Amino acid sequence: MRIGFIGLGNMGAPMAKNLAKAGHDVTGFDPAGVSVDGVAAGGSLNEAVRGMDAIITMLPNGEIVRAVHGDIVKVADKGALIIDCSTVDVDSARAVHTLAEAAGLLSLDAPVSGGTGGAEAGTLTFMVGGGEDAFAKGKALFDIMGQKAVYCGAAGAGQAAKICNNMILGISMIGVCEAFHLADKLGLDRQAMFDVASTSSGSCWSINTYCPAPGIGPKSPADNDYKPGFAAELMLKDLNLSQEAAESAGATTELGGHARDIYDAFVAAGGKGRDFSAILDKLSKD
Ligand code: NAD
Numbered sequence: 045m046r047i048g049f050i051g052l053g054n055m056g057a058p059m060a061k062n063l064a065k066a067g068h069d070v071t072g073f074d075p076a077g078v079s080v081d082g083v084a085a086g087g088s089l090n091e092a093v094r095g096m097d098a099i100i101t102m103l104p105n106g107e108i109v110r111a112v113h114g115d116i117v118k119v120a121d122k123g124a125l126i127i128d129c130s131t132v133d134v135d136s137a138r139a140v141h142t143l144a145e146a147a148g149l150l151s152l153d154a155p156v157s158g159g160t161g162g163a164e165a166g167t168l169t170f171m172v173g174g175g176e177d178a179f180a181k182g183k184a185l186f187d188i189m190g191q192k193a194v195y196c197g198a199a200g201a202g203q204a205a206k207i208c209n210n211m212i213l214g215i216s217m218i219g220v221c222e223a224f225h226l227a228d229k230l231g232l233d234r235q236a237m238f239d240v241a242s243t244s245s246g247s248c249w250s251i252n253t254y255c256p257a258p259g260i261g262p263k264s265p266a267d268n269d270y271k272p273g274f275a276a277e278l279m280l281k282d283l284n285l286s287q288e289a290a291e292s293a294g295a296t297t298e299l300g301g302h303a304r305d306i307y308d309a310f311v312a313a314g315g316k317g318r319d320f321s322a323i324l325d326k327l328s329k330d
Contacts, residue, residue: 045069047185048092048099050112051130052078055156056102058163059129059189063100066188071096090119098125098185105281106136113140117147125150125181129170131282134200134207134289141174141199150178153199155206156190159274167191171209173201207289210282214303214320216250217279221324224257228328234260256321265319273319280307 045068049060052074064070064082072083073092079085086092093099093116101116103109109132116126126144128137128151137153144151152174162168168190172179179195186193196205223246227237238260242252255261265273272278283304290297307315310326318325 045097045185046095047071048073048086048096049083049102050074050089050092050099050116051102051104052076052080052083053102053104054160055129055163056100058160059100059102059168062163062166062189063185068185068188089115093119095121096124097121098127098182100127100129100185103128103130105130106132110136110139113143117143117149120147120149122148123150125152125178127152127154127182127185129154129156131155131206131285132203133285134203135292137173137203138200150175150181151199152178152182153202154182154186154193155202157206157209158190159272162190170194171196171202171205173197173199173203173205203285204289207282207286210279211286211297211300211303213250214279214283214307215299216248217254217256217321218303218306218323220246220248220250221256221321221327224324225327250321254321256324264321266321266324270319270322270325272317273321276307276315276318276320276322277311279320280304280311283307 047063047068047070049070049072052060052072057078057080060070060072060083061080070083071086071092072080073086073089099116101112109128109130126149141151152172154170154172156168156170158168166189170186170190170193172193172195196202234257254264256266258266265271286300287304
C-alpha cells in the first residue's frame, strides 16, 4: 500500500519504520523534520497525503489531531483510509470521523498500548473504533505494527476503551504503591508482600508484571531507577481524558478523579519524566 505517516515522534517513527520494513511504500511528514529508515521524507503534509491508500497519524493531542485531519481531508484521495493512532479525547475522535465521512473517506480511531518498546518491536495492541469495512482494510497494517487489534465498535470506541483501561491502570498502580508503603510501615518484608499479593486477590498487572518495588518481581522500570516505561505525565494525560469523558458522559469515577489529582501533584513535584510507578518512591521519601 502507499501509506502517508504524519507525526514521526517516539511512537510514530518506529511504527512507520516497521510498515516500510514490511514492504509498504511509506512517506512520512513531521514539522520537526525527522528522518526515518526506509521512509520517504514528505516536504509537506500534502505530499504525505495526496495519492495515498492509507494515512496514519500519531500526534500529541486532540487539538492537533483535529487541525491536521481538517487539512488531510481536503487533499486525500476519495476512498482512502485515515487511521488516528494518537491518544485523544472521545469528542475529538468522533469529530474527525465526521470530517472523514463527509469527505468520502474511511476512518478509524486506533489508539495503542505497549509504549515505545512495543512500537519498536511491532507488538502494540490497537483498540479500534469506526466502521467494520474500515477495520477490515486497516487490519493488515495493525498486524505489522502490533500483535493484537481489538475491534471495539463505532467511532470513538477505540479511544473509549483506551481511557477506561488506563483509568484502571492508574488507580491500580496507586493502590499497589500504597500497599507496599503500608507494608514498609508495618515492618512486612516487600518480597513476602509480593509473594502473597501477586498470587492472591490483590493480584493485578501493576503488581504481577510491572511491580513498583525495586528488586521484586519481574524486571520493571523500578529496577532502572524508574526511567520510563510509561512516564507519569502520560498517565496524567490519560487520567485527564478519562475524567473529561466521565464528566461529559455523566459517569461517576471518583477514584479516577483522585488518581488524576495524585498524578497531577506528583508530576508538578518533580515526577515529570519518571515512570508512573515511581509513586512508591515518592511515598517512601515523604
Ligand atoms: P511525541 O511528542 O514523541 O511525537 C509527536 C510528534 O508529532 C512529534 O514528532 C511532533 O513534531 C509531531 N507533530 C506535532 N504537531 C504536528 C503537526 N501539526 N503535523 C505533523 N506532526 C506534528 O509523542 P509520542 O510519544 O510519539 O506519542 C504520540 C501519541 O501516542 C500521543 O497521543 C500519546 O499519548 C500516544 N501514546 C504514547 C505512548 C508512549 O509511550 N510514548 C504510549 C501510548 C500512546
